[in-house]
Amino acid sequence: MATQETLPAPTSTHTRPPRTRSTTATRAPYAFIAPFYVLFVLFMLVPILASVYLSLTSWVGLGTPEYVGLRNYGNLLTDSSFHKALVNTLIYVAVAVVVIVPVSLLLATALNARGLRARDAFRVVYFVPMVVSPIIVALIFSLVFDQNYGLANAALKAVFGVGSVDWLGQPTVAKVAISLVMLWRWSGYLTIFFLAGLQNVPKDLYEAASLDGAGWWRSFTSVTLPALKPVTAFVAVTSFISAAQIFDEPFLLTAGGPSDQTLSVAMFIYRAAFQRQQFGYAAAAGVVLFVVVFLVSQAFNRLLGIGRTK
Amino acid sequence: MSTSPRLHRVPPPGSPALRPRPLSRRDALRLGGLGAGASALLAACGSPPSSPVTSGAVDLGFWTHDEGYQTFFENGIPDAEAATDFRYSLDVTRAGAADLVTKLLAQAVAGRDTPDVIGIEIGQFPRLQRGDLAERLLYDWTDHVAALGDDLLQARRAPYTKDGKLYALDSDTPMVVYYLREDLFSQYGLPTDVGSWDEIAQVGAKAAADHDVALGVLASGSDLGQIVQGYEMLLRQRGGAFFDADEQLVLDSPEAVEVLQFAVDGLRSGFITTVNDFYGASVQAGLKSGRIAGMWMASWYSAFGLKPNVPEQSGAWRLRALPTWSGGGFATAAAGGTGFAVGVDQPETQAAADFVASTWITPEGQVRRFTELTYLPTLRSVFDSPELEVPDEYFGGQQVIDVYRGIVDDVPDYYQSPDSSILTDVLSGHLISAYRGDETPAQAIKGAIEDFTNQAGR
Numbered sequence: 001m002a003t004q005e006t007l008p009a010p011t012s013t014h015t016r017p018p019r020t021r022s023t024t025a026t027r028a029p030y031a032f033i034a035p036f037y038v039l040f041v042l043f044m045l046v047p048i049l050a051s052v053y054l055s056l057t058s059w060v061g062l063g064t065p066e067y068v069g070l071r072n073y074g075n076l077l078t079d080s081s082f083h084k085a086l087v088n089t090l091i092y093v094a095v096a097v098v099v100i101v102p103v104s105l106l107l108a109t110a111l112n113a114r115g116l117r118a119r120d121a122f123r124v125v126y127f128v129p130m131v132v133s134p135i136i137v138a139l140i141f142s143l144v145f146d147q148n149y150g151l152a153n154a155a156l157k158a159v160f161g162v163g164s165v166d167w168l169g170q171p172t173v174a175k176v177a178i179s180l181v182m183l184w185r186w187s188g189y190l191t192i193f194f195l196a197g198l199q200n201v202p203k204d205l206y207e208a209a210s211l212d213g214a215g216w217w218r219s220f221t222s223v224t225l226p227a228l229k230p231v232t233a234f235v236a237v238t239s240f241i242s243a244a245q246i247f248d249e250p251f252l253l254t255a256g257g258p259s260d261q262t263l264s265v266a267m268f269i270y271r272a273a274f275q276r277q278q279f280g281y282a283a284a285a286g287v288v289l290f291v292v293v294f295l296v297s298q299a300f301n302r303l304l305g306i307g308r309t310k
Numbered sequence: 311m312s313t314s315p316r317l318h319r320v321p322p323p324g325s326p327a328l329r330p331r332p333l334s335r336r337d338a339l340r341l342g343g344l345g346a347g348a349s350a351l352l353a354a355c356g357s358p359p360s361s362p363v364t365s366g367a368v369d370l371g372f373w374t375h376d377e378g379y380q381t382f383f384e385n386g387i388p389d390a391e392a393a394t395d396f397r398y399s400l401d402v403t404r405a406g407a408a409d410l411v412t413k414l415l416a417q418a419v420a421g422r423d424t425p426d427v428i429g430i431e432i433g434q435f436p437r438l439q440r441g442d443l444a445e446r447l448l449y450d451w452t453d454h455v456a457a458l459g460d461d462l463l464q465a466r467r468a469p470y471t472k473d474g475k476l477y478a479l480d481s482d483t484p485m486v487v488y489y490l491r492e493d494l495f496s497q498y499g500l501p502t503d504v505g506s507w508d509e510i511a512q513v514g515a516k517a518a519a520d521h522d523v524a525l526g527v528l529a530s531g532s533d534l535g536q537i538v539q540g541y542e543m544l545l546r547q548r549g550g551a552f553f554d555a556d557e558q559l560v561l562d563s564p565e566a567v568e569v570l571q572f573a574v575d576g577l578r579s580g581f582i583t584t585v586n587d588f589y590g591a592s593v594q595a596g597l598k599s600g601r602i603a604g605m606w607m608a609s610w611y612s613a614f615g616l617k618p619n620v621p622e623q624s625g626a627w628r629l630r631a632l633p634t635w636s637g638g639g640f641a642t643a644a645a646g647g648t649g650f651a652v653g654v655d656q657p658e659t660q661a662a663a664d665f666v667a668s669t670w671i672t673p674e675g676q677v678r679r680f681t682e683l684t685y686l687p688t689l690r691s692v693f694d695s696p697e698l699e700v701p702d703e704y705f706g707g708q709q710v711i712d713v714y715r716g717i718v719d720d721v722p723d724y725y726q727s728p729d730s731s732i733l734t735d736v737l738s739g740h741l742i743s744a745y746r747g748d749e750t751p752a753q754a755i756k757g758a759i760e761d762f763t764n765q766a767g768r
Contacts, residue, residue, distance in 0.1 A: 060441035061415045080764050081735075142532065146586050149595045168532050168586075169742055254532045259739020259761075274412055275731045277440035 048290070054283035061277050072284035082285060084260045085268040088175065089244060092264060095179045096186065096243035101236055104187045108194030109224070123195070126188030137185060138252030142168070145177050145253070168254050171261035178249050178262055185249070186242070190235050197231035198224070233304035237297055244293045265289045360657040365395035368661040370426040371653075372400040373414070375407040378683050379429050379481070379648070385682070386669030393668035396661045400427075407431035407648075411438065418447055424653045426662035430478055432469050432647040433535060436730040439472050439557065448477040449652035449663055455479070455671065458689070462671065465721040466688045468555070470649040478649025479670055482610060482685035485642040485714055485721060486543045486632060489616065490604040492706065493626045494523065498603075507544075507572060507633045511581050517603070518580025525604040526576055527593065530745060531586030534738035539645055540588075541741055543606055545569045546643035546722050548635045557727035559766075561737070562759050568637065570751035574744055584745065594619040606632055608645040609714065613684045617704055624704045631717050641720035686714055693718050729766040736761035 055072055057065035076082050111122055129137070144151045145167035157163030167177045201224060209219045225232075247266040250256055256263035256271070263271075265285060273282035300306070374380055380402050387398045403425070405413060411434045417424045424447065430438070438444045452475050455462050463483055470478035495502050498521050504510045514525035529536035542552070550565035576582035583602065586592035588611070596602040597620045607615065616627060632642055650670055652662040669675045676687040677697045687693055698711040727733075737758040744754035 060443055062418050062443055062446060063441070080761065142586070143591060146592055149592055169530055255534050257532060257534050257739055258742045260735065275437065277437050277443065277728070
């Protein structure tokens with residue numbers, strides 16, 4: 001009884017167990033960031049796990065998926081179409097990283113030049129292709145690249161006297177055509193990033209280089225490039241990721257043809273799922289693409305030190 | 311040392327602590343939220359089963375990719391109401407041909423409303439041939455149309471048949487004919503009545519050499535379906551096919567190589583020219599310039615290809631039956647079409663089936679379809695209807711139905727496979743390769759079969 005008597009009496013039936021200020025303070029941040037994690041789980045983690053599960057099944061899009069183990073992955077290994085898609089995607093990635101990124105940097109350098117008139121107008125002009133609907137882009141370039149009546153061949157004929165290039169029908173040339181459209185479409189967008197980076201390079205570095213007798217090229221390689229390393233790394237990685245998932249350009253210009261010679265992996269996935277009703281197979285290709293993009297991006301991140309401070 | 315009631319951990323029965331306390335505003339909000347959430351969850355889980363609608367007002371979900379079909383069926387409501395006990399209205403959804411099938415599957419997976427009536431473009435039906443999709447989603451018309459017997463052309467049942475069951479009713483008997491510019495044929499002294507493909511190839515080669523004019527067109531652009539279609543029309547007329555009734559590939563045939571050889575030779579001689587696509591700027595430029603003076607194409611091409619692209623050439627064109635192949639074959643082939651299907655196991659299934667049947671496969675409906683949409687009947691008997699004998703001024707007043715009547719009894723069956731799109735993808739590339747001379751016709755056909763085998767059945 002003595003023990004009972006020492007128990008504190010509840011002051012009210014509504015009284016809750018006492019909560020310390022420190023507990024509330026500890027939980028509050030989690031509550032604030034909870035929406036992100038809920039959305040992340042719902043819209044990222046669950047779809048990824050569902051894709052992995054689906055890749056182990058055979059599913060036509062309705063009904064119960066049939067578990068087939070690793071058969072879809074085995075089929076990918078022997079599918080010549082998937083091999084072509086991988087090689088083509090590699091080419092698109094190379095074009096994006098090795099051609100488009102440097103061209104964007106050069107464009108940005110030109111736009112950053114002192115005394116350039118109508119700088120803003122140039123920026124808009126270079127940026128416009130990125131905001132034009134891909135459908136319009138495809139319509140315009142299918143007319144430009146028309147073998148019989150296209151602008152490209154007409155220009156070639158006018159300048160060089162030859163002009164019957166099958167831009168979208170000849171395998172190698174079709175890849176070149178798609179690469180040109182990528183260049184036209186992406187370079188202006190990437191230029192904006194480089195331009196922002198260039199405008200943050202301290203002017204006194206150039207003045208110091210100039211006093212040391214450095215010319216334009218030496219200033220570019222010794223001042224501009226090192227200063228732009230973080231921006232370049234970001235642009236290179238995002239370009240890689242975009243090119244690895246390229247869909248619009250080959251889908252709208254060549255539909256992956258001729259003979260899958262311009263097919264990308266993203267198109268391969270779309271085709272398997274939405275034209276052939278092979279959702280398990282498409283999911284397996286999607287998982288492969290995801291793993292490759294993830295690993296290479298991580299490698300890029302480590303190599304280029306993205307997000308790290310000295 | 312009395313024990314204070316405040317020290318009791320468990321209040322005695324009837325004490326104020328056990329009486330229901332009044333709901334606070336916060337509690338009410340919580341309960342309300344929980345109730346709303348539970349209701350939404352239950353609603354999402356499914357709706358209670360509805361009993362079939364057998365008469366009265368019915369609102370049919372109607373999905374199509376073509377406004378023309380929408381208008382046709384809306385105009386057909388009075389006929390349907392006269393023939394049934396229903397009062398119809400249509401809730402129309404329009405989307406791209408491929409998107410309709412994708413949306414149908416997505417709705418079915420989500421357990422949401424699927425359409426009561428859906429127009430499935432012929433190239434999209436193979437997607438529903440995969441697994442048991444057609445059986446699970448579409449009404450089986452087989453018994454419904456049994457009374458029509460052979461009058462409903464088998465050639466137009468075949469594309470929408472799986473395992474012997476008919477899942478859609480075609481919009482057209484799109485027979486392939488030969489379109490020719492009579493004025494140019496006359497100007498260049500070319501005969502318009504050549505009987506065989508060999509003869510027209512000879513005439514065409516000379517015309518190309520003398521006048522830079524082509525008498526045939528093949529597609530070689532980025533639309534893989536069109537690339538295949540140009541070749542397929544000739545192949546089917548020759549007696550070849552892509553798939554048989556069991557969905558098995560039958561491309562490996564002498565006819566396939568022979569027809570491809572014919573096309574390649576035609577391209578070499580200039581008798582045949584290539585365009586990026588059959589409908590856009592490329593073919594329009596060829597037609598307007600007079601470089602294209604003839605082409606084989608399906609019946610609907612007059613409305614969707616010639617008339618929109620070169621209206622100024624009205625009166626100059628004629629159409630005739632295709633030349634024949636010396637090795638045999640058919641009088642024509644069929645290319646294109648849209649099958650109208652009805653959703654199965656829905657409250658409105660019977661109402662929808664009656665609606666389509668009473669507007670789409672009646673003689674009156676098919677005459678109206680011809681006059682409104684220019685699509686040819688799928689009922690053989692309707693071809694003899696005098697109401698179809700309408701002169702077409704674009705073809706110099708020609709009664710085009712006369713041409714179609716003459717060949718409708720010799721249309722080959724057109725079977726599809728769940729792997730049809732794979733064949734289109736692989737064959738298109740090899741056809742282009744053969745057209746360019748990178749492969750011989752035999753190599754191209756063999757290569758297409760090998761690629762198909764490599765990709766099919768995944």
